[in-house]
Amino acid sequence: MNTLVAYDSQYGNTERIAQAIAEALCAFGQVHTVRVGPAHPISFRGVDLLIVGCPTQGLRPTPTMQSFLENVSPQWLHGVTVACFDTRFRGFLWKYSAAPRMVRQLHTKGVEPLVPPESFFVKAMKKEDPLEDAEVERAARWALSIHQRYEASQPRVTAQ
Secondary structure (H helix, E strand, C coil), X not given: CCXXXXXXXXXXXXXXXXXXXXXXXXXXXXXXXXXXCCCCCCCCCCCCEEEEEEEEEXXXXXXXXXXXXXXXXXXXXXXXXXXXXXXXXXXXXXXXXXXXXXXXXXXXXXXXXXXXXXXXXXXXXXXXXXXXXXXXXXXXXXXXXXXXXXXXXXXXXXXX
C-alpha cells in the first residue's frame, strides 16, 4: 500500500496528527507526508491511499487546503482511496468543521471516502493551544482502522 498524507498546518497540531498517521501506516508500505501549498507539488502517481487533513479555520478548511482540493483532478483520484481529518476546538459544531467540508469537495470529484471524516481536538480556541491529551495516539489508532478498512475493501485473489 502506497500512502500519501497531505496536510496543512498553522501551529503544528495538524502536522503532529499527520505524522502520527504516517508512522502508524509505515508498517504496511510506503508513506509520504507533504504539506500542501504551491511550494510543494504533489504527485499522485502510485498512490493507493490519500489522507488529507487541515485545521478548521473560520468554520472550514484552510484556504490552502481548499485550493489544493479544488485543483486536484478527478483523473488523479481515479482508483485512489481517500480519508479526511481535521484539527479543531471541541466546541465547534461538527457540520462546521473542516473534514466534512473536505469530504464534500472530494465528493464533487467523484470520490467517496473510505471512512467518515475524523476530528482531533485542541485544548482551547486560542491558536497556540496544544492538542488535547492522547489525540496523537488516537490518530495512530484511526490510521490503523483505515488500513483495516482498506484491506477489507480490496478484492481477494485466490490461487488456482
